[in-house]
Amino acid sequence: MTSIGLSRYLSYDAKAIIYKEYGEPSEKIIVHDYKVESIKNDNEVLLELIAHPINPSDINQIQGVYPSKPELSVNLFNDESEVLKEASAICGNEGVFKVVEIGKNVKGFAQNDWVIPLFPNFGTWRTHVKLDMKGEAKLFNLNKENEKTKRFAEGNGGLSVNQAATISVNPCTALQMITKFLKLEEGDWVIQNGANSSVGKFVIQVCKNLKINSINLVRDKSSEENPQYLDELKSELKDLGADVVVSLSEAKEDRKLIKKLVKDVKENNTGKVKLGLNCVGGESCIPLIKTLDENGYLVTYGGMSKKPVILSTSSLIFKNLTSKGFWITRNNFQDPEEKQQTLDQIVHFYQNKQLVDAKSTHNIWKKGIAPSEVLALYQKALSNSSKNIVVYE
Amino acid sequence: MTSIGLSRYLSYDAKAIIYKEYGEPSEKIIVHDYKVESIKNDNEVLLELIAHPINPSDINQIQGVYPSKPELSVNLFNDESEVLKEASAICGNEGVFKVVEIGKNVKGFAQNDWVIPLFPNFGTWRTHVKLDMKGEAKLFNLNKENEKTKRFAEGNGGLSVNQAATISVNPCTALQMITKFLKLEEGDWVIQNGANSSVGKFVIQVCKNLKINSINLVRDKSSEENPQYLDELKSELKDLGADVVVSLSEAKEDRKLIKKLVKDVKENNTGKVKLGLNCVGGESCIPLIKTLDENGYLVTYGGMSKKPVILSTSSLIFKNLTSKGFWITRNNFQDPEEKQQTLDQIVHFYQNKQLVDAKSTHNIWKKGIAPSEVLALYQKALSNSSKNIVVYE
Numbered sequence: 033m034t035s036i037g038l039s040r041y042l043s044y045d046a047k048a049i050i051y052k053e054y055g056e057p058s059e060k061i062i063v064h065d066y067k068v069e070s071i072k073n074d075n076e077v078l079l080e081l082i083a084h085p086i087n088p089s090d091i092n093q094i095q096g097v098y099p100s101k102p103e104l105s106v107n108l109f110n111d112e113s114e115v116l117k118e119a120s121a122i123c124g125n126e127g128v129f130k131v132v133e134i135g136k137n138v139k140g141f142a143q144n145d146w147v148i149p150l151f152p153n154f155g156t157w158r159t160h161v162k163l164d165m166k167g168e169a170k171l172f173n174l175n176k177e178n179e180k181t182k183r184f185a186e187g188n189g190g191l192s193v194n195q196a197a198t199i200s201v202n203p204c205t206a207l208q209m210i211t212k213f214l215k216l217e218e219g220d221w222v223i224q225n226g227a228n229s230s231v232g233k234f235v236i237q238v239c240k241n242l243k244i245n246s247i248n249l250v251r252d253k254s255s256e257e258n259p260q261y262l263d264e265l266k267s268e269l270k271d272l273g274a275d276v277v278v279s280l281s282e283a284k285e286d287r288k289l290i291k292k293l294v295k296d297v298k299e300n301n302t303g304k305v306k307l308g309l310n311c312v313g314g315e316s317c318i319p320l321i322k323t324l325d326e327n328g329y330l331v332t333y334g335g336m337s338k339k340p341v342i343l344s345t346s347s348l349i350f351k352n353l354t355s356k357g358f359w360i361t362r363n364n365f366q367d368p369e370e371k372q373q374t375l376d377q378i379v380h381f382y383q384n385k386q387l388v389d390a391k392s393t394h395n396i397w398k399k400g401i402a403p404s405e406v407l408a409l410y411q412k413a414l415s416n417s418s419k420n421i422v423v424y425e
Numbered sequence: 426m427t428s429i430g431l432s433r434y435l436s437y438d439a440k441a442i443i444y445k446e447y448g449e450p451s452e453k454i455i456v457h458d459y460k461v462e463s464i465k466n467d468n469e470v471l472l473e474l475i476a477h478p479i480n481p482s483d484i485n486q487i488q489g490v491y492p493s494k495p496e497l498s499v500n501l502f503n504d505e506s507e508v509l510k511e512a513s514a515i516c517g518n519e520g521v522f523k524v525v526e527i528g529k530n531v532k533g534f535a536q537n538d539w540v541i542p543l544f545p546n547f548g549t550w551r552t553h554v555k556l557d558m559k560g561e562a563k564l565f566n567l568n569k570e571n572e573k574t575k576r577f578a579e580g581n582g583g584l585s586v587n588q589a590a591t592i593s594v595n596p597c598t599a600l601q602m603i604t605k606f607l608k609l610e611e612g613d614w615v616i617q618n619g620a621n622s623s624v625g626k627f628v629i630q631v632c633k634n635l636k637i638n639s640i641n642l643v644r645d646k647s648s649e650e651n652p653q654y655l656d657e658l659k660s661e662l663k664d665l666g667a668d669v670v671v672s673l674s675e676a677k678e679d680r681k682l683i684k685k686l687v688k689d690v691k692e693n694n695t696g697k698v699k700l701g702l703n704c705v706g707g708e709s710c711i712p713l714i715k716t717l718d719e720n721g722y723l724v725t726y727g728g729m730s731k732k733p734v735i736l737s738t739s740s741l742i743f744k745n746l747t748s749k750g751f752w753i754t755r756n757n758f759q760d761p762e763e764k765q766q767t768l769d770q771i772v773h774f775y776q777n778k779q780l781v782d783a784k785s786t787h788n789i790w791k792k793g794i795a796p797s798e799v800l801a802l803y804q805k806a807l808s809n810s811s812k813n814i815v816v817y818e
Contacts, residue, residue: 099739099743313738332736332738332741332742333742334742335738335739340735340736340737340738341735341736341737341738341741342733342734342736343725343733343734343735343736343748344733344734345706345725345727345728345733345734345750346492346728347750348725348734348748348749348750349725349726349727349750349751349752350492350750350752350755352749352750352752352755353749353750354747354748354749355736355741355747356741356745356746356747356748357738357740357741357742357743357744358742359742359743359745362743362745
């Protein structure tokens, strides 16, 4: 950050990762170099990036294949720079910023508080944002004080960079899917496939925190390369709180295995298997549907196998199953208040050490580096298949 | 009917079609010959059969493969006849009876009124029933008077034998599916496959009566034997009130055909395609899912192709589709009042000539014939693939 002029009227050297047309992200992203002026009215805040993840949905959005698209609009930064004579959008939907300047009408935020955007298409891949806070809520303060969370001196609510940067999508997806569709009682069961996905691991932990039992199906195709793979995966998921972990092959071989394991785990449990969470599709849905009790819900939030969801007619008619989809972006648009309640709960879980966040590769964006270096950093991060986070420091 | 003794204390020669174990209906059904005594208390009614259909669900119930099973219980007729020393059940769930004797505490019914059972597993394949009417509602009076229906002198509510015998399942299924899951506005659209099934034809007519438009998909595999088949079917369904009729092959060949046809039919229609009704399964679900608008419902009530329901992951997640099953038996158990309201509406439609009932083969059960003749009659009716109704006269 370079400051010019008086302390109350600074100008920040800002950069944003933008795209002017849809296509392969590594080819289409551009680093846009610009200035952000100090806030001029009392309703504004000025934010600086702390970190953002690179999510599959961000990539799909740049490719133009994601249903939630930012408008490719001109004058995105309200300046005259050449690149913006054509329509452009800023990449990124998730990330954490800190409050740098704050107008005196803005309530509930203090300087250095860590904040995250409440709405999608925010454009999180940028170093600075100036935002008018009038009207509907636009930011969630990770350091806010309420009955569940407490105010931390550091401004980060006690969260790590990793936790704060990735709080908005995966853990919120897990919690909302578990609480939104039907009322689960303590002792009830959730069954999921793709249990070792990022969301799946949060599902396990959220279930444990809410005293709900979880049955976790995993794909075991990596076992050929590493014979220990399945055992290691099982203990990893059990350490997170999984009650039952079964591979899809095991479930297919012994169709009564899940029932047996459920009985072993909880001898006197009378809870019902009410909710199935599917992020795989195809035949991995079958054990979910077979295990679900009458009136159960099968909720689909992904399709890792690229195969459709298959439902037997008799389970729909005679077991009265309901099959729904879940998309957190839609849910946030439709119910922004629920989004804030969900975030409160996740912050509370993190503060109480009741959630472990996913491991990720950190890509450090050193302040002041040249646009070409920034571009190289993003191109490398995009080509990396593990979970990537860009940290601005 | 043979009467013995005083006119107030009659004994009726009764017969029931029963089964003692599950299996192929034509082999397992038995004609049970017994007496029914006149009513003895003021809460009772005594009913005589008018007619009942032979439904696929009745057959599946005798086979033991239907989820709603009557208890195979002893003393079904409260007598000591030999056949009932073993557990038995009476066949049949749907049918119309007339009131022969009526206790003076029984309100809302008169002698000769046509009545139908309100609950499943009633055992409709019998000539006489004595019923205690205390407690929950057990019968629906087709001749009842309310704001919609009027009282007919004949006792039949103005309905034909065919209409009365088959009112409870197919037309009620159509009406409840159209009204239960979401609020359709006038001008909205329903899309269905299997549109030429019995329920499908009622769906067309109910939609027309409620000013809802219908898109009707039919299978055209019979076209090879009869080249006129599809054209004839299309005009039959259009005569019933169908707005659009398309064969599955036509829909597959031209994926935009349904949209074009919808546009042709209603130039200024702004209604949405909100509800899809599936009784086929497999790939016949695809045009339904593709045509449904955001937040639409796909309701499955049958699986004629014996293939499961296939849902694309993206339609569930991004179009927010809901897939549910519908089973009228469950619905009747859960909401008997809704059943009565539905029957009111269907009676009203019939009285106003707004519904045409399905063609069916009538099998006449002449009163007084020998048990062997009754058995032969049922065995023949069961082997007949068309829609069969047994009429007792």
